[in-house]
Amino acid sequence: xxxxxxxxxxxxxxxxxxxxxxxxxxxxxxxxxxxxxxxxxxxxxxxxxxxxxxxxxxxxxxxxxxxxxxxxxxxxxxxxxxxxxxxxxxxxxxxxxxxxxxxxxxxxxxxxxxxxxxxxxxxxxxxxxxxxxxxxxxxxxxxxxxxxxxxxxxxxxxxxxxxxxxxxxxxxxxxxxxxxxxxxxxxxxxxxxxxxxxxxxxxxxxxxxxxxxxxxxxxxxxxxxxxxxxxxxx
Amino acid sequence: xxxxxxxxxxxxxxxxxxxxxxxxxxxxxxxxxxxxxxxxxxxxxxxxxxxxxxxxxxxxxxxxxxxxxxxxxxxxxxxxxxxxxxxxxxxxxxxxxxxxxxxxxxxxxxxxxxxxxxxxxxxxxxxxxxxxxxxxxxxxxxxxxxxxxxxxxxxxxxxxxxxxxxxxxxxxxxxxxxxxxxxxxxxxxxxxxxxxxxxxxxxxxxxxxxxxxxxxxxxxxxxxxxxxxxxxxxxxxxxxxxxxxxxxxxxxxxxxxxxxxxxxxxxxxxxxxxxxxxxxxxxxxxxxxxxxxxxxxxxxxxxxxxxxxxxxxxxxxxxxxxxxxxxxxxxxxxxxxxxxxxxxxxxxxxxxxxxxxxxxxxxxx
Numbered sequence: 001x002x003x004x005x006x007x008x009x010x011x012x013x014x015x016x017x018x019x020x021x022x023x024x025x026x027x028x029x030x031x032x033x034x035x036x037x038x039x040x041x042x043x044x045x046x047x048x049x050x051x052x053x054x055x056x057x058x059x060x061x062x063x064x065x066x067x068x069x070x071x072x073x074x075x076x077x078x079x080x081x082x083x084x085x086x087x088x089x090x091x092x093x094x095x096x097x098x099x100x101x102x103x104x105x106x107x108x109x110x111x112x113x114x115x116x117x118x119x120x121x122x123x124x125x126x127x128x129x130x131x132x133x134x135x136x137x138x139x140x141x142x143x144x145x146x147x148x149x150x151x152x153x154x155x156x157x158x159x160x161x162x163x164x165x166x167x168x169x170x171x172x173x174x175x176x177x178x179x180x181x182x183x184x185x186x187x188x189x190x191x192x193x194x195x196x197x198x199x200x201x202x203x204x205x206x207x208x209x210x211x212x213x214x215x216x217x218x219x220x221x222x223x224x225x226x227x228x229x230x231x232x233x234x
Numbered sequence: 235x236x237x238x239x240x241x242x243x244x245x246x247x248x249x250x251x252x253x254x255x256x257x258x259x260x261x262x263x264x265x266x267x268x269x270x271x272x273x274x275x276x277x278x279x280x281x282x283x284x285x286x287x288x289x290x291x292x293x294x295x296x297x298x299x300x301x302x303x304x305x306x307x308x309x310x311x312x313x314x315x316x317x318x319x320x321x322x323x324x325x326x327x328x329x330x331x332x333x334x335x336x337x338x339x340x341x342x343x344x345x346x347x348x349x350x351x352x353x354x355x356x357x358x359x360x361x362x363x364x365x366x367x368x369x370x371x372x373x374x375x376x377x378x379x380x381x382x383x384x385x386x387x388x389x390x391x392x393x394x395x396x397x398x399x400x401x402x403x404x405x406x407x408x409x410x411x412x413x414x415x416x417x418x419x420x421x422x423x424x425x426x427x428x429x430x431x432x433x434x435x436x437x438x439x440x441x442x443x444x445x446x447x448x449x450x451x452x453x454x455x456x457x458x459x460x461x462x463x464x465x466x467x468x469x470x471x472x473x474x475x476x477x478x479x480x481x482x483x484x485x486x487x488x489x490x491x492x493x494x495x496x497x498x499x500x501x502x503x504x505x506x507x508x509x510x511x512x513x514x515x516x517x518x519x520x521x522x523x524x525x526x527x528x529x530x531x532x533x534x535x536x537x538x539x540x541x542x543x544x545x546x547x548x549x550x551x552x553x554x555x556x557x558x559x560x561x562x563x564x565x566x567x568x569x570x571x572x573x574x575x576x577x578x579x580x581x582x583x584x585x586x587x588x589x590x591x592x593x594x595x596x597x598x599x
Contacts, residue, residue: 008423011503012532014473016423023468035259050258050471052495057471062506062533063540134261135469135495138370142469179370198360198372204260 001027005078007071008055013062015070017078018055023144023172027054028132029086032209034077037084043073051208052133053142089211091128094176096167096214097222098124098189105186109152109169123147124167124188125214129174131206139178139196139204143212146174158184165191167214178204189214192226236302236388238351243381244296244338249355249374250348250490252285254363258494264474265367268346268449268490268513271539272310275403276350278547279307279327281391286354287364289380291347293516295338296380298349302332304388305352305398311344311411311514325408329399329573331580344411344514352398353391367491368449400573407542413520414440415511418527418535419477419502424467427499428479432460436477436501437524441485445518449491451478452512454522458483459501469497475504475512477524487512505532507539 001020008016017034020027035051038058047059060070098121099106110120129143136142146169154170159182162168166177168185177183178195191214195205206212217225240247250273253266267273267290274284289296295313300306308315308324315324318334324347330336336349357364357375366374375384425433441456465481472478476488478498487504488496490513504512505527515522 009420009503009529010423010471010473010500011420011475012505012529012536014471014503016470018470021468048256048258050494052470053468055470057473059473062536066533067529133469133495134259136261136493138257138260138262140261198370201361203257203262203361208259 010057014057014059016055016057017074020054023053025130028130031056033081033086036086037077037081040084041077089209091211091213093215094191094193094212095217095225096189096191097217097219102190103188106188109150109186109188112152113149115149120150121216123150125216128211128213131208131210133208137179137181141176141206143174146172152186154184155186158182163190167191192222192229194229236300236304238386239299239301240296240380240382240384241299242297243379244291245294246292247296247380248290248366249287249357249364250290251287251363251365253365254361257361261494262361263367263491263494265373265491266365267348269310269510271409271510273348274543276307276309276348278543279403280305280350280352281398282350282352282354287357288348288350288355291349293341293345298336300330300332300334304330306330306349308347308349310347312342313347314339314342326402327398327400329577345516346513351388353389356387356389369491400569403546409510411514413516416523416525417508417512418505419524420505420529420532421502421526424499425501427461428501429460429462435459437526441522443515443517443520443522447517449489451489451492452487454485459485466497467499469495472496473503475509476500477502507535
C-alpha cells in the first residue's frame with residue numbers, strides 16, 4: 001500500500017485514485033471507504049465512481065470543475081474518510097451446487113492442488129470473501145481472498161459460453177458469472193441466484209464491498225431455488 | 235401518435251442517447267452515441283433535451299417512413315440524407331409530412347450519422363437510459379439494431395413543430411471529420427508502463443483503424459509500442475477514449491460500449507473534444523495520428539465546444555427565431571424559403587385530399 005494515494009489522469013474528465021499496486025483486503029477496503037464517503041457526501045460536479053481492486057475511478061464534469069479543483073475536492077474528502085467509517089458489511093449467503101455438470105473443472109482443481117473434490121468444496125465454502133469489484137460483464141464479481149490451496153490457472157482456451165451463475169477460479173481469484181458469456185475461469189459450481197436483473201433499479205445482487213459465503217446445496221435444491229428465482233425471487 | 239416504420243434497417247442502426255450512467259460500478263457499460271456532440275446537436279435542432287434518444291446510423295443508412303408529420307434533424311456523418319428522393323442538407327431541422335420517405339445513399343464523409351425526431355424516440359427506459367447496449371442485448375429497441383418491419387414510436391413533442399424547420403447549426407461549429415485526423419490525448423494513467431521510445435512511437439506514428447473495430451473499441455494497426463516490462467496491470471477502471479496496449483503492442487481505443495474495467499496498461503486517453511473525430515473514422519481505411527496535450531487545454535476545448543451547443547439551443551426560441559438575425563445570409567434565406575414553399579405545397583395537397591363536410595349541410599335526423 002502506498003503511503004499517500006496516487007492521483008492518475010484518466011483523460012480530461014476522470015481521475016484515478018490509486019491506493020497501492022497489489023490485490024489485498026486492506027488496499028481494497030480503502031477504495032470502498034472513499035467510494036462510500038463520496039456516496040454519503042456527494043461533491044458538486046462529480047459523477048459516478050468505479051471501485052476496482054486497488055483504485056477508485058472518479059468521473060467529474062469538466063464543464064464545472066478543472067482537474068486541479070476535482071483533485072483538491074477528493075483530497076479533502078480523503079482526509080475526512082476516517083470520520084466516515086465504512087459500515088461493517090453483512091455476510092450474504094450464496095448457495096452453490098458444486099461439481100458435476102455444474103462445475104466441470106472441479107476435478108481438475110482438486111488434482112492440480114493434490115486435494116479431494118470434497119476438500120475443494122470444504123475449503124471454497126469455508127472462507128468468507130469480499131466482493132473486490134464488479135467488471136468484465138454486467139454484474140461479474142471478483143472475489144477474494146481464495147484459500148491458497150485452491151489457486152489454479154485459467155483454462156488455456158476460454159469456453160465460448162459459460163452458463164449464468166457459474167462459480168469459477170482463475171489464479172488466486174474466484175468469481176461468479178452473472179450472465180452467460182464467454183469465459184476462461186475453471187468452473188467448480190453454479191448458483192441458482194439471479195445476480196443481474198436489468199429490470200431492477202439496483203440490477204445487481206452483490207455490490208462492491210459486500211462480503212459473501214458459499215453454501216453447498218444439492219442438485220434438487222438448485223432446481224427448486226432456480227424455479228423460485230425465475231418466479232420473481234426469494 | 236407518430237411512428238417511424240423501418241423499411242430497411244441499414245448496416246447498424248441503433249437507438250442511442252448520451253448513455254447509461256450510475257451503473258458502471260456494477261459492470262454495466264455506458265453505451266450511448268459514439269459521437270456525443272453530433273447527437274446533442276441533432277436534439278438541439280429539433281428542440282429536444284440534449285440527451286434525448288435518437289437513431290445512430292452506421293455507414294449504410296436505413297429507409298424509414300414517418301406515419302405522420304414530424305420534425306427531424308440529421309447530423310454527424312454525411313451519408314447523403316434524402317427526404318422523399320430529394321437530397322437535403324444535414325445539421326438542419328427538416329419538416330417531414332406523414333408518408334414521406336427518409337432515406338440515405340452514398341457515404342460521403344464520416345461513419346456515423348444521427349437522426350433526432352422532435353419529441354424523442356419512445357422506447358422503454360432500462361436502468362435510467364434508452365441507449366442500446368448491443369452485447370448485453372438491452373436498452374434501445376429490444377436491445378438490438380433496427381430491421382425491416384420494426385415500428386419505432388416517437389414521443390409527443392413539447393411545442394408546435396413547423397416553426398423550427400429550416401434552422402441550421404452554424405457551419406463553422408461543425409467538427410471537421412476526416413479520414414486522417416489528428417487526435418489529441420492526455421498521457422496516462424499508465425504511461426509509466428511504457429519505454430520512452432514506446433511513447434515517442436505512439437505519438438509520432440500513423441495508426442490505421444482496423445476493420446474489426448466496433449462500438450466497443452477501435453483496434454489500431456501500426457508501429458509497435460514497447461512496454462517497459464509487463465503488459466498487464468491489476469484490473470482498474472476504463473473511460474471512454476482509454477488507449478490500451480496489450481502484449482501485442484498494438485493500441486486499442488475504448489469506445490462507447492467499452493467494458494468498465496480491464497487489465498491492460500493504458501498509455502493515454504483521447505480528449506473529450508476529439509472523440510467525435512475518432513468515432514467518425516471508418517474502420518478499415520482511416521489513419522490516425524496522436525498528439526499529446528495538457529488536461530487544461532483539453533478541458534478548455536471541450537468547454538468551448540459544449541458552450542456553442544448550449545448557446546445555440548438557448549438562442550433558438552420555439553417560435554422559430556433562430557440565431558442572430560444580423561448574421562442572415564442569402565443562401566440561408568433561400569434555403570428557408572424553399573422549405574417553407576415545400577411545406578406549403580404539401581399542406582395544400584393534404585387539405586385537397588381530405589374529405590370535409592360543410593357546416594350546415596348535415597341535417598340531424
